[in-house]
Amino acid sequence: MTGVLLGTHLPRGVTRWQDAAMAEPASDADLLAQAGRRAEAAFGEIVHRHGRPLYAVAYRWLESPADAEEIVQDAFLLLWRKRARVVLVGDSALPWLIVTVKHLAANRRRARMRREQHERRARLEPRFADLDDERGAVADLLRRAFAALPPLDAEIARLCLLEDVTYAEAAARLGLTEGAVRNRLSRARTRLRRSIDEQGTEDAP
Numbered sequence: 001m002t003g004v005l006l007g008t009h010l011p012r013g014v015t016r017w018q019d020a021a022m023a024e025p026a027s028d029a030d031l032l033a034q035a036g037r038r039a040e041a042a043f044g045e046i047v048h049r050h051g052r053p054l055y056a057v058a059y060r061w062l063e064s065p066a067d068a069e070e071i072v073q074d075a076f077l078l079l080w081r082k083r084a085r086v087v088l089v090g091d092s093a094l095p096w097l098i099v100t101v102k103h104l105a106a107n108r109r110r111a112r113m114r115r116e117q118h119e120r121r122a123r124l125e126p127r128f129a130d131l132d133d134e135r136g137a138v139a140d141l142l143r144r145a146f147a148a149l150p151p152l153d154a155e156i157a158r159l160c161l162l163e164d165v166t167y168a169e170a171a172a173r174l175g176l177t178e179g180a181v182r183n184r185l186s187r188a189r190t191r192l193r194r195s196i197d198e199q200g201t202e203d204a205p
Contacts, residue, residue: 027091028046028088028093029088029091029093030042031043031045032046032079032088043080046076046079047076050093050094050097051072051076054072054101055069055072058071058072058101058104058105061105061106061108062108067105067108068105070180071101074104074177074180075101075104104175108174108175108176114173115151118155119151119155141196144195145195146158146192148195152174152184153187153191155174156170156174156181156184156188157188157189157192160185161189167181167182167185
């Protein structure tokens with residue numbers, strides 16, 4: 001499924017659900033039951049109905065617009081993947097979505113707290129103090145390159161590149177999806193290479 005956006009925006013190429021045969025608006029259960037080419041348009045109607053209240057719930061938990069939007073998108077993606085077997089309360093997907101958003105947001109908040117604790121410890125404990133001069137110069141180059149990354153991207157890069165943690169393990173620790181870890185790590189690698197190259201050029205005699 002194409003990316004889900006908040007508010008009145010629907011998946012790319014998807015129009016609002018319309019069915020002239022229905023006198024009343026279709027229930028969420030009816031929309032999730034649609035198949036084939038009608039499925040994405042029907043799901044887009046669910047996004048339109050529930051995107052804003054879900055964003056409000058996520059924001060109350062995380063107090064970050066970017067994190068709240070990402071959590072809501074992850075919740076809709078989970079609903080899309082599980083739509084054939086999800087059990088709704090009545091005919092509305094909203095209760096299921098709210099529970100999912102709260103669960104994802106709680107994971108993200110715990111991961112944020114663990115990351116902040118790790119960053120505090122890292123500031124108090126020199127990580128490269130025992131290296132010789134040559135290795136210390138390389139370590140300093142890496143430290144500066146990592147410091148230039150956004151905190152979450154730096155933590156993903158540290159886990160996956162320095163500690164050799166798998167995507168799945170990093171996602172579980174940080175309260176992200178594996179897809180988010182892959183995308184952020186790809187961007188982090190590009191920025192690290194660019195930063196190291198630029199620093200190497202500046203330090204060259």
